[in-house]
Amino acid sequence: MDAREKTWHGLRAASLSIIAGLGHLYLGEKSGYTFLAFGLALLVISRTIWLPAELLYLSFAIFSAADAFSIVKRGHGLV
16 A cells, blocks of 8 residues: 555544544454444433533544554554
C-alpha cells in the first residue's frame, strides 16, 4: 500500500470513529471492542445520569479517531 492509499484508509478509519471504536473494528484491531464498549457506556451515562459525560465522549471519540489514523500511518497506535 502506497502513502496515498494509507492516507485514505486512515481517513476512512478516522471518520468511522465518530462512534468511538468503529474505526478500530474497520482496521481489524481487537482493541476496537473495548473502545466501542467504553464509548457506548459514556453515551448511556451522558443521556441518563451525568450530562457532562458528553464532553468526555467527544474527547474520547477524537482520541479514537487519531489513534485509528495513527495505526494506519505508523503501524501502531498512540497508546
